[in-house]
Amino acid sequence: MPIGFDPTQYMTVQREKILERIERTQGRLYLEFGGKLLDDYHAARVLPGFDAGGKAALLQTLSDRLEILLCINAGDIEKNKLRADLGITYERDVLRLMDDLRGMGLHVGAVVITQYRGQPGADIFRKKLEMREERVFVHQYTKGYPTDIATIVSEEGYGANPYIPCTQPLVVVTAPGPGSGKLATCLSQMYHEHRQDRAAGYAKFETFPIWNLPINHPVNLAYEAATADLDDVNMIDPFHLDAYGETAVNYNRDVEVFPILQAILSRITQAEGYRSPTDMGVNMAGRCITDDVAVCEAARQEILRRYYRTRLDHKLGRVEETAIHKVEMIMSRLNLRAEDRDVVAPALAKERERGAPAVAVRLPDGHVVAGRATGLMSAPAAAVLNAMKSKAGIPDDLHLIMPGVLSPIQRLKNQTYRLRSPVLNLDEVLIALTISAATNPLVERALLGLESLRGCEAHATYILPETDEEILRRLDIRLTCEPDFPGKNLYYE
Numbered sequence: 328m329p330i331g332f333d334p335t336q337y338m339t340v341q342r343e344k345i346l347e348r349i350e351r352t353q354g355r356l357y358l359e360f361g362g363k364l365l366d367d368y369h370a371a372r373v374l375p376g377f378d379a380g381g382k383a384a385l386l387q388t389l390s391d392r393l394e395i396l397l398c399i400n401a402g403d404i405e406k407n408k409l410r411a412d413l414g415i416t417y418e419r420d421v422l423r424l425m426d427d428l429r430g431m432g433l434h435v436g437a438v439v440i441t442q443y444r445g446q447p448g449a450d451i452f453r454k455k456l457e458m459r460e461e462r463v464f465v466h467q468y469t470k471g472y473p474t475d476i477a478t479i480v481s482e483e484g485y486g487a488n489p490y491i492p493c494t495q496p497l498v499v500v501t502a503p504g505p506g507s508g509k510l511a512t513c514l515s516q517m518y519h520e521h522r523q524d525r526a527a528g529y530a531k532f533e534t535f536p537i538w539n540l541p542i543n544h545p546v547n548l549a550y551e552a553a554t555a556d557l558d559d560v561n562m563i564d565p566f567h568l569d570a571y572g573e574t575a576v577n578y579n580r581d582v583e584v585f586p587i588l589q590a591i592l593s594r595i596t597q598a599e600g601y602r603s604p605t606d607m608g609v610n611m612a613g614r615c616i617t618d619d620v621a622v623c624e625a626a627r628q629e630i631l632r633r634y635y636r637t638r639l640d641h642k643l644g645r646v647e648e649t650a651i652h653k654v655e656m657i658m659s660r661l662n663l664r665a666e667d668r669d670v671v672a673p674a675l676a677k678e679r680e681r682g683a684p685a686v687a688v689r690l691p692d693g694h695v696v697a698g699r700a701t702g703l704m705s706a707p708a709a710a711v712l713n714a715m716k717s718k719a720g721i722p723d724d725l726h727l728i729m730p731g732v733l734s735p736i737q738r739l740k741n742q743t744y745r746l747r748s749p750v751l752n753l754d755e756v757l758i759a760l761t762i763s764a765a766t767n768p769l770v771e772r773a774l775l776g777l778e779s780l781r782g783c784e785a786h787a788t789y790i791l792p793e794t795d796e797e798i799l800r801r802l803d804i805r806l807t808c809e810p811d812f813p814g815k816n817l818y819y820e
Contacts, residue, residue, distance in 0.1 A: 328375045328621065328624075328625055328782065329375065329618060329620075329621040330375055330376040330617070330618065330621065331374065331375050331376055331616060331617060331618035331619070331620070331621030331622035331625065332374040332375060332376035332377045332612075332615055332616055332617060332622065333376065333615045333616075333617050334376055334377060334378045334381055334615075336614075336615045337377070337381065337611065337612060337614075337615040338381065338384070338385055338388070340611045340614055340615065341385055341609075341610075341611045341612075342385060342388055342389065344609045344611050345358070345389065345497070345530075345532075345609055346389075348528075348530045348609055349392075349496055349497055351528070352526065352527070352528030352530075353526050354496075354520070354525060354526025354527050354528065355493065355495075355496055355497075355498060355520060355525065355526070355527045355528075356496065356497050356498070356527070356528050356529075356530060357498050357500055357512075357513040357516055357517060357527060357528070357529050357530075358497060358498065358499050358500065358529075358530050358531070358532055358609070359500050359501075359509045359510055359513050359529070359530070359531045359532065359533075360382075360499050360500060360501035360509070360532045361505075361509070361531065361532065361533035361534075362382075362532075362533060362534050362535065363382075363412075364382055364383055364386075364424065364428075364499075364501045365380060365382075365383050365424060365427055365428075366379055366380065366412070366413070367379050367380075367381075367382060367534070368412060368803075369412075369535075369549075369553055369629070370534055370535075370612075372625060372628075372629045372632075372805070373545075373546050373549045373622065373625050373626045373629045374546070374612065374616065374622055374625070375621055375622065375625045376617070377612075382532075382534075383427075383428065383431055383433070384431075386431075386433055386499065387431055387432060387433065389497060390432055390433055390434070392495050392496050392497050393433065393434065393495055393497045393498075393499060394434045394435075394436040394493055394494065394495045394497075394498055394499070395428060395433060395434065395435045395436060395498075395499045395500075395501060396435075396436055396437055396438075396439055396491060396493075396498060396499070396500045396501075396512060397421050397424060397425065397435060397437070397438045397439065397501060397502065398438075398439045398440075398441050398500060398501070398502040398507045398508045398509050398512050399417055399418065399421050399438065399439070399440060399441070399452075399502060399503065399507055399508075400417075400440075400441050400442050400502075400506055400507045400508055401440050401441065401442055401443040401444065401446045401448075401449035402442060402444075402446065403417045403418075403503075403504075403506070403507065404417065404418050404440070404446060404448045404449045404452050405446040405447070405448040405449065407448075408504070410503050410504055411640070411645075412800075413800070414793060414796070414797055414800070417502075417503040417504060417507070418448075418452055420503040420504075421438060421503060424501075424503070425438075425461075434495070436462065436491070436493060436498075437461075437462040437463065437464055437491050438456055438461060438462070438463050438464070439463075439464050439465075439466055439491065439508065439512050440452070440453060440463065440464070440465045440466065441466045441507060441508025441511060441512060442466070442467070442468050442508055443465045443466065443467050443468075444467070444468065449465075453465065462491075464488075464489050464491050465489070466488045466489075466508065466511065466512065466515060467487065467488070469484050469485060469488075469511055469515075470483050470484050470487065471483070471484050472484070472511075473584070473587050474587075476587070476590050476591060476594055477594075479591060480518060480591055480594040480595055484518075485511075485514060485515040485518035485519070486518060486519070486522070488515045488519075490516070490519035491512075491516060493516070498516070499532075500512050500513050505557065510588075513529050514529065514591060514592075514595065517529060517592075517595050517596070518595050521595055521596060521597075528596075529592060529607070530607055530608070530609050531581075531607045531608050531609070532608070532609050532610060533581075533608060533610060534610055534612050535547070535549075535550035535553075536550045536551075536561045536576045536577065536578055537576070537610065537612055537613040538564070538575045538576050538577060538605050538608060538610065538613065539575065539576075539613040539614075540576065540613050540616075541576070542561050542562070542563060542576050543660065544623070544626075545622075545623045545624075545626035545627050545630070545661060546622055546623070546626045547561050547576055548561070548626065548630060548657050548660065548661065549626040549627075549629045549630050549633070550578075551653070551657055552629070552630045552633035552634070552637075552653075552654045552657050553629075553633055555633070555637055555646070555650040555651075555653040555654050555657075556637070556640070556645075556646040556647070556650045558579075559578050559579060559580065560578060560579045561576055561577075561578055561579075562576070562577065562578065562579055562582060563575070563576065563577075564576065564577040564582060564603050564604055564605045565582065566582070566585060566602060566603035566604060566605075567602075567603035567604070567605040567606070569603075570602040570603050570606075571602075571603075575603070575605040577604045577605055581604040581607075582604055585603070585604045589601065627661060627663060627667075628668070628784075630654070630657055630658060630661065630663060631658070631663060631665065631667060631668040631807075632668070632805060632807050633654055634651075634654045634655070634658060634665060635665075635668070635786075635807035635808060635809075635810075636807065637650050637651050637654050638651055638810045639790065639807075639808050639810050641810070642790070642810035642811075642812075643790075668784070668786065668807065669689065669695070669784075670687045670688065670689050670695060670784045670785060670786040670807075671687075671786045671807075673687040673695045673697050673786075674686060674687035674697060674786040674787065674788050675788055675809075676697075677697040677698075677699055677788075678699070678788040681699045683699040683700045683701070683706070684699065684700045684706045684787070684788050684789045684813055685697055685698065685699045685700070685706050685710070685787070685788050686698055686699075686706040686707050686709070686710035686785060686786065686787045686788070687710065687785065687786050688710050688711065688713075688714045688780070688783055688784070688785045688804065689783055689784045689785070690714060690717060690718060690780075690783060691779060691782075691783065694717065696710065696713045696714050696717050697710055697713070698710030698711070698712065698713045700750070700813075701750075702750065703733060703737075703750065703751060704733075704750060704751045704752075704756050705750055705751065705752050705753060705791075705792075705795055706787065706788075706789075707752075707753045707785075707787065707791060707795040707798075707799060708751060708752060708753040708755075708756040708757075708795070710785065711753055711756075711757075711777075711780070711799075711802075711804075712727065712756060712760075714776075714780055714783070715773040715774070715776050715777055715780070716773055718773075718776035718779055718780070719769075719772045719773045719775070719776045721769060721772070721773055725769075727760060727763065727767070727769065727770045727773055728756070728759050728760060728763050728770075729763070732759050732762065732763060733751060733759060736751060736755055736759065737749040737751065752792065752794045752795050752798075753794070753795045753798045753799065754794060754795075754797075754798045757777075757798070760773070760774060761774065777802070780802060780803075780804055781802065781803040781804070782803055782804075782805065783804050783805065784804075784805050785799065785804050785805065785806045785807070786806070786807050786808070786809075787806065787807070787808040787809065788808075788809050788811070789808065789809060789811050789812065789813040790808050790809075790810065790811065790812055790813065791806070791808060
């Protein structure tokens with residue numbers, strides 16, 4: 328995929344914008360950080376050249392004046408809500424974020440459990456953190472929200488929440504996903520700051536939609552496709568157009584809540600605040616696109632991936648059928664068809680040819696290789712193995728792993744672990760390859776090509792087990808699946 332985004336320029340202009348907003352605040356800035364702070368793979372896919380970890384790297388340049396608050400909704404803890412792209416719960420993702428951010432030298436000041444209503448899961452999570460000597464604050468649902476501004480901005484509203492002591496001029500408020508109470512936490516903190524006669528302001532960092540791209544630009548439509556289950560819709564910011572005569576793109580939730588937010592901010596600060604939702608943002612990603620053609624094509628491919636993902640999520644009961652229809656409408660606006668994803672046809676053809684589930688992978692040179700499930704290994708394992716051999720110039724009929732290496736693993740799974748299927752998954756095959764590389768230079772050569780598969784496209788003719796899907800995710804192989812189960816069993820490993 329051609330590069331279409333300049334990450335170095337982005338780092339420079341985005342840092343300057345945040346510093347400018349801190350200066351304008353003349354006090355502490357609470358920066359609501361939407362989207363993914365770490366591992367922003369959506370941005371990396373639709374803006375080729377964007378560093379998936381670039382936002383965290385940006386914060387590292389501000390580490391001497393920054394601290395981070397992590398929010399999590401008590402209801403999300405209770406229902407074990409999943410972060411779909413990583414396959415882990417929001418609760419686990421908070422722990423992961425804390426470790427990773429601290430590993431980067433960033434200060435995580437506290438965890439905020441929001442919208443608490445006595446959920447037992449939230450109580451357990453709080454105790455778990457406190458036993459590790461972490462600071463945890465609990466915020467309940469704001470009394471009077473969203474219509475009773477006088478109650479919201481009072482001791483009964485935001486004042487009922489405990490104040491979280493902060494020491495730095497920039498406080499980033501982030502979370503594992505949407506609906507985590509980031510905005511309420513920012514406003515609650517601002518209320519307490521102003522009650523103590525300290526200046527404090529609010530701003531929002533949200534990468535998508537990109538406000539200075541057209542509303543029907545593929546990058547903005549890809550954002551709609553990614554949030555099809557949330558009913559997010561891109562729209563022209565009417566407040567910005569009225570205030571400045573300038574067209575800017577925002578999304579419906581920010582536009583709908585803006586009059587309320589504007590009234591709350593004015594009541595807290597006793598000053599005229601932002602004139603539009605776009606005014607609140609500090610996102611500069613649109614200024615760093617260097618090749619619009621490349622970016623548009625990347626966004627179209629992401630919409631196709633989202634189409635298959637939404638169909639899969641519907642099959643698994645995670646989203647309603649209306650989400651599929653929404654993505655289909657987006658595809659029609661760009662004249663996209665499902666078959667425009669070029670790894671789909673080879674995977675389906677392989678399955679028809681061999682009568683077994685299959686996976687196809689498109690290599691960086693455009694060549695597509697496929698693998699099928701056998702009694703020995705899963706289809707993803709076979710496909711990745713074939714891709715590595717193709718990349719290394721190794722003949723397809725040459726075996727890299729001797730049966731004597733794989734048989735003991737199968738016996739362990741079948742006889743010792745008593746698993747129903749002895750078929751080796753992708754992780755197990757890669758471990759076997761690594762062991763074989765110690766005595767076989769050819770295998771070592773094949774393994775060197777594994778890194779080059781990052782960013783490659785793949786399609787499976789069935790719903791993969793979590794173990795295989797997780798390894799493909801770690802390899803950054805961009806997988807889609809047909810929404811078909813591999814058999815009649817309700818449980819499969």
